[in-house]
Amino acid sequence: MVTTRDLTAKDPTTTQRRLDPARIVASALAIADGEGLPAVTIRRLAQEHEVTPMALYRHFKDKDELLGALADRLLSDIDMPEPSEAPWDWQVREVLAAVVDALRPHPEVANLTLPRILLTEPGLELAERTLGLLVQGGFTPDQAGEIGRQSICSLITLVTTEPGGGVDPEVREQQIRNKRAAIAMLPPQRYPNVVAAADSLTGCEDPQAYYEIGLDLVVAGIRGMVK
Incomplete structure (x- = not known):
């Protein structure tokens, strides 16, 4: 008797569809969110998709490439605000708040994003917008680069160290x-x-207030550096 699973295993088109890279990344993200980043392995994902590990290597040459794809997924989730006539520092806060909104649901993966910012289109868009606003505020390009990098680092830390975050x-x-x-x-x-x-x-009785204070501190620090 031939089962549906047998047919699926023999149908390369069905297997390819099941192994769409976006679906693999979505599965990896769900595992990381629920069990932590160490639980994300090629073998575990192969089991999730009912294929051999070798089938996944056709899409991701190793785990590092898979983790890079996870980071890229988070960066693509950033909903960049439209440019406006608001003061530059208000716009910086809106951009940084958008970053927090994208990273906040995924504290286990947030640390992966920083090295990928200049390697992906969404990351480059974030960098260009942030640097442009900082230069508009009076900083040199070099100063803007350092301030922008440290600001993003602060936000990542804010997410990964949320009191009680990811704890039963x-x-x-x-x-x-x-x-x-x-x-x-x-x-x-x-x-x-x-x-x-x-x-x-x-404790953290009001997580939203926790993030609002964190954003205010970062932006206030940037504003205070303007000479």
């Missing part, structure tokens, strides 16, 4: 309780500010 809710709650218990044991006369800020130091 029960584990997160236990971690928060442990931290609060430790702070409660501190002498308030010696550490009055730490004790007063216990809630914000031990």
